[in-house]
Amino acid sequence: MTTPSPAAGEPVVDSVLAADHALTDEEFGGLCDLLGRSPTWTELGIASALYSEHCSYKSSKIHLRRFPTRSRRVVHGPGENAGVVDVGHGWVAAFKMESHNHPSFIEPYQGAATGVGGILRDVFTMGARPIACLDSLRFGEIDGEGGARMRHLVDGVVRGIGDYGNCVGIPTVGGETGFHRSYNGNILVNAFALGVCREDRIFTATASGAGNPILYAGSRTGRDGIHGATMASEAFDSESEAKRPTVQVGDPFTEKVLLEASLEAMRSGVVLGVQDMGAAGLTSSCFEMAARGGAGVDLDLDLVPLREASLTPYEIMLSESQERMVFVTQRGQEKAVVEILSRWGLEASRIGRVTDSGRARLTFRGRTVADMPVEPLVDGAPVYDRPAAPPADLHQRQQVVACEPPEDPLRALKELLGTPELGDKTWIHRQYDSTVRSNTIVGPGSDAAVLRLKGTPSALALTSDVNPSYCWLDPRMGGRQAVAEAVRNLATVGAEPVGMTNCLNFGSPENPGIAWQLRECIEGMAEACRAFDVPVISGNVSLYNETEGEAVHPTPTVAIVGVIDRLRDVGTEGDLHLVLGCGFWRPADRVVLLGSDTGEYGGSAYQRLLHGVEAGRPPAVDLEAEAALHRLLRQSRRAGWLSGCHDLADGGLLVAMAECAIARGLGMRAAVDCGPLSLFSEGQARAIVTLPASRTEDLLAAAETHGVPAREIGEVGGDRLVLDFDGGAVDSAVDDLRRVWAEALPRAVG
Amino acid sequence: MARVLVYPRAEVLDPQGRAIEDALGRIGFDGVRRIRAGKSFEVALEAEDERQATEAVDRMCRQLLANPIVEDYTVEWVSE
Amino acid sequence: MARVLVYPRAEVLDPQGRAIEDALGRIGFDGVRRIRAGKSFEVALEAEDERQATEAVDRMCRQLLANPIVEDYTVEWVSE
Amino acid sequence: MKCGIVVFPGSNCDHDVYHVLNHVLGQETTFLWHQETSLEGCELVVLPGGFSYGDYLRAGSMAAHSPIMAAVRRHAEVGGRVLGICNGFQMLLETGLLPGAMRRNRDLRFLSVDVHLRVERDDLVYCSNYRCGDVLRMPIAHAEGNYVDTEEALDELERRGQVVFRYADASGQLEPGANLNGSERAIAGICNAGGNVLGLMPHPERCAEEMLGNRDGLGLLAGAVAAADGRVGALAAAGG
Ligand SMILES: Nc1ncnc2c1ncn2[C@@H]1O[C@H](COP(=O)(O)OP(=O)(O)O)[C@@H](O)[C@H]1O
Numbered sequence A: 001m002t003t004p005s006p007a008a009g010e011p012v013v014d015s016v017l018a019a020d021h022a023l024t025d026e027e028f029g030g031l032c033d034l035l036g037r038s039p040t041w042t043e044l045g046i047a048s049a050l051y052s053e054h055c056s057y058k059s060s061k062i063h064l065r066r067f068p069t070r071s072r073r074v075v076h077g078p079g080e081n082a083g084v085v086d087v088g089h090g091w092v093a094a095f096k097m098e099s100h101n102h103p104s105f106i107e108p109y110q111g112a113a114t115g116v117g118g119i120l121r122d123v124f125t126m127g128a129r130p131i132a133c134l135d136s137l138r139f140g141e142i143d144g145e146g147g148a149r150m151r152h153l154v155d156g157v158v159r160g161i162g163d164y165g166n167c168v169g170i171p172t173v174g175g176e177t178g179f180h181r182s183y184n185g186n187i188l189v190n191a192f193a194l195g196v197c198r199e200d201r202i203f204t205a206t207a208s209g210a211g212n213p214i215l216y217a218g219s220r221t222g223r224d225g226i227h228g229a230t231m232a233s234e235a236f237d238s239e240s241e242a243k244r245p246t247v248q249v250g251d252p253f254t255e256k257v258l259l260e261a262s263l264e265a266m267r268s269g270v271v272l273g274v275q276d277m278g279a280a281g282l283t284s285s286c287f288e289m290a291a292r293g294g295a296g297v298d299l300d301l302d303l304v305p306l307r308e309a310s311l312t313p314y315e316i317m318l319s320e321s322q323e324r325m326v327f328v329t330q331r332g333q334e335k336a337v338v339e340i341l342s343r344w345g346l347e348a349s350r351i352g353r354v355t356d357s358g359r360a361r362l363t364f365r366g367r368t369v370a371d372m373p374v375e376p377l378v379d380g381a382p383v384y385d386r387p388a389a390p391p392a393d394l395h396q397r398q399q400v401v402a403c404e405p406p407e408d409p410l411r412a413l414k415e416l417l418g419t420p421e422l423g424d425k426t427w428i429h430r431q432y433d434s435t436v437r438s439n440t441i442v443g444p445g446s447d448a449a450v451l452r453l454k455g456t457p458s459a460l461a462l463t464s465d466v467n468p469s470y471c472w473l474d475p476r477m478g479g480r481q482a483v484a485e486a487v488r489n490l491a492t493v494g495a496e497p498v499g500m501t502n503c504l505n506f507g508s509p510e511n512p513g514i515a516w517q518l519r520e521c522i523e524g525m526a527e528a529c530r531a532f533d534v535p536v537i538s539g540n541v542s543l544y545n546e547t548e549g550e551a552v553h554p555t556p557t558v559a560i561v562g563v564i565d566r567l568r569d570v571g572t573e574g575d576l577h578l579v580l581g582c583g584f585w586r587p588a589d590r591v592v593l594l595g596s597d598t599g600e601y602g603g604s605a606y607q608r609l610l611h612g613v614e615a616g617r618p619p620a621v622d623l624e625a626e627a628a629l630h631r632l633l634r635q636s637r638r639a640g641w642l643s644g645c646h647d648l649a650d651g652g653l654l655v656a657m658a659e660c661a662i663a664r665g666l667g668m669r670a671a672v673d674c675g676p677l678s679l680f681s682e683g684q685a686r687a688i689v690t691l692p693a694s695r696t697e698d699l700l701a702a703a704e705t706h707g708v709p710a711r712e713i714g715e716v717g718g719d720r721l722v723l724d725f726d727g728g729a730v731d732s733a734v735d736d737l738r739r740v741w742a743e744a745l746p747r748a749v750g
Numbered sequence B, C: 001m002a003r004v005l006v007y008p009r010a011e012v013l014d015p016q017g018r019a020i021e022d023a024l025g026r027i028g029f030d031g032v033r034r035i036r037a038g039k040s041f042e043v044a045l046e047a048e049d050e051r052q053a054t055e056a057v058d059r060m061c062r063q064l065l066a067n068p069i070v071e072d073y074t075v076e077w078v079s080e
Numbered sequence D: 001m002k003c004g005i006v007v008f009p010g011s012n013c014d015h016d017v018y019h020v021l022n023h024v025l026g027q028e029t030t031f032l033w034h035q036e037t038s039l040e041g042c043e044l045v046v047l048p049g050g051f052s053y054g055d056y057l058r059a060g061s062m063a064a065h066s067p068i069m070a071a072v073r074r075h076a077e078v079g080g081r082v083l084g085i086c087n088g089f090q091m092l093l094e095t096g097l098l099p100g101a102m103r104r105n106r107d108l109r110f111l112s113v114d115v116h117l118r119v120e121r122d123d124l125v126y127c128s129n130y131r132c133g134d135v136l137r138m139p140i141a142h143a144e145g146n147y148v149d150t151e152e153a154l155d156e157l158e159r160r161g162q163v164v165f166r167y168a169d170a171s172g173q174l175e176p177g178a179n180l181n182g183s184e185r186a187i188a189g190i191c192n193a194g195g196n197v198l199g200l201m202p203h204p205e206r207c208a209e210e211m212l213g214n215r216d217g218l219g220l221l222a223g224a225v226a227a228a229d230g231r232v233g234a235l236a237a238a239g240g
């Protein structure tokens, strides 16, 4: 062990400097004990990054343990760059979701773009070829004068996601977009990527075998995003501006060649481990790789390719320049990898080697600048059980406010369809290539996207969901609901859920009310995961989403992937995309409503968007009723009975029927025996399906077996949506509804 | 007429410039030391006086033509 | 250092210039008569003499930096 | 027919074209690396979609200087088939194998939607499965597909019948609203004077299978590999 010496010009580290690096006195004390001395400046930077919330999960770890993470399909659970599940026929899927909230608020285009870049690298470092992305976006108010800045953010984020994914050639096949004033000061940009690979081709980010070389590949290192991980672990305040690091600029072309070259290198047989450089750059990639392999690393920082010669060791270790990877290869065989990389026009340099010291030793210009034990810094980062208590105003939030029935349900429907929240999202997703790679059977605009898996008879389905209002009113129920809705969306296309990833977006965990929300949301999600048998295989936590003390609504975004085992059971080749994409395409088909209304309005779109009220209890999620509905839907799909299916979610029954009618430009006539208010209830575990008359008996019998209430309510046909209810009727040309719905978002983003 | 030149800030990555540099190298230009790729705008405008014109163009740059977080801009006045 | 300015040719409709004109109008700049939106490149290069340098930059423009069907270019020399 | 798909750094649709030519149409198909100088005896050369070199200057401009393009040019000059799709079309313009240029889309945004195309030529081998006036539905996905040339050049193009596809509405009418990217004369695809080089912005390879809900594009790729006398053998063989 060498004792590193401070370089000329570097400050001597003390507890004040440590506090500037967001280390508490205890954390700093622990670090000194671990090293047996004071850390150098470079070591302090490294430790603060590894101890940051973003890298260490110190505030969320104890809660995350509540998630179920195993099933017979799980190949790699949380802890790798992306989780991996077996999807059958010799194939596995790797997927994960990541937030890029803070950078996107500062510079929407580059922030969102580099968010997509980061998540794609997480997937292909596993050896999987990315085949699809989703994006889950939350913005603040975009209307009127005050919305100008927000409209700029919407525009930048959407262009950033599009330009990056389009250039790399990965389709964005779905996502969600919400607007709420709680995001005025902190928008959320959550990007999800899914890749597939043969089951025997999976790689992990492990450094092993003393003496094996460590190669650096991709872009050169610059001053971008130094301390991004730490910044993502702090709330915004008036000083954030000053601390702002150089913005990371995405280079999707380099990402694309890095993707191709990495996959080719991994096929070459000489690569042992691969890791991308994400948050905390070279620091986290080297420490984490070494920790996984129980090894150490020696790095010569003079060999790291730099964009500017003046970078210090501290900056080199903490830079978050994009599109960079490290490879560990068999000793003596690195040439093969270098050749592949250079054929793709990429620079590669050998920057160090694996050791069996269990330490990270960094040298720069002939001096040792850091010498730290790996394992205790990575796995031994502090874990906090932060005080948690229901927010003081919870009781007030949950006060039930009576909901007035609409005087004119058709007008209420049109008002809802005309909000950016429920309106058509085509303005967004037509900026995303959704068909490249030619797998997309159902793209954006449906409950779940469906991709065929070439070379197999099966398909993958994917969706992302969360309802932040529900979570704000009752985090446990909101957490359950997010999972339930995602699984339900998959069930509408007949897909069996195989794994979940998530992105937990919350305010500061140092606030007990928020710590409580985090714990409760996770608990609710975990309950639902267990009920539906969905393992959590990866995820990401984004805390400190607050500005001047205003936190975002709790937003635990959930993305779930499902498998449709045999597509040909569900429909014929020629109609699959219609049948699975909401459907409703055959006149005279019967319409059946599944599930029963519970008359719940807390946090509903009706209450929120039409009456400006957000109060009461969100709809209760009866896990058994949900599971029964999911089983029924999957069985009906597998039996090929359905010509269409859509679950009831935001807005309730009437909105769901309108969405179906709009989707195919076909009307329907139906009758229900309830009052006008129930048309807008968001009671859970419900869906509407269409099917040929000859199949209704089969469906109703199956529903009875599963214990799902089912009623035939009408028939497809014509060009009007007609719904009779107790004491009145809604009757509108489908085209009128379509127009209101289609114009909502383009008008709002102006 | 104002001529506005907008370039990526010096410390920010300039993927375009890099790609063009490489492309020029591939097609046989070897003397190229560096390329910066940016945007240029010619703005013809009516203004009461020079001060007002300068001020207006500057505001345009900040609000629309350049993104101060990643870009620097310069304004020159040229005859039409 | 050479500065290359590339603009859409006058007779070619320039969607970007148009969009910027519209946007400026919307946010209240009324004195703007016309905007042309183009690209600019700063090329730092080594060459034996001025003639050779000029010749090289001109060739770069024709071969890569500009598309003569839709774009015009001009080259200026500025000090670094 | 032996088919070659050129892979440039940044090509994204190379695998998709391969899939259709090889797995759907049963043709011998190989990838050709952009730095090669030989076409390895391929009779059909496809320049696929994507973002070659990131399209960081003008779309297709850097790829147009790749070593393989000299061979592609010679192939085209002796009447060999060259099909450029999207980014490949842009490269054909940049190399001058086809006339004209691309601007950014009219509204300056990337456009990923299904469009309708009206077939303007049915005497080309590529169109041997279509008739003039047929309306095809195909996805587009591009940011620079706004075709332009001088008025005289456009007139010349029309006079020689080199416009192969135009953006139209579902009934085949040339509506301004159907020409989303703003192309002059609603041009979506053109050929050279000999009819052996074809470039188009829409993606036939993404709509060549029933399962994806649309096989309007299969006819084009089947035509591209059909025998020289224009026999429509390939599509029939594929069960079409
Ligand atoms: N940001 C986005 N990116 C891509 N697709 C989006 C985005 N926002 C919404 N969509 C699409 O719009 C449709 C409606 O979204 P949403 O109302 O959230 O669906 P659901 O209620 O069924 O979960 C979905 O198909 C979704 O994929």
Ligand SMILES: [Mg+2]
Residues within 6 Å of the ligand: A446, A447, A489, A647, A649
């Ligand atoms: Mg849904």
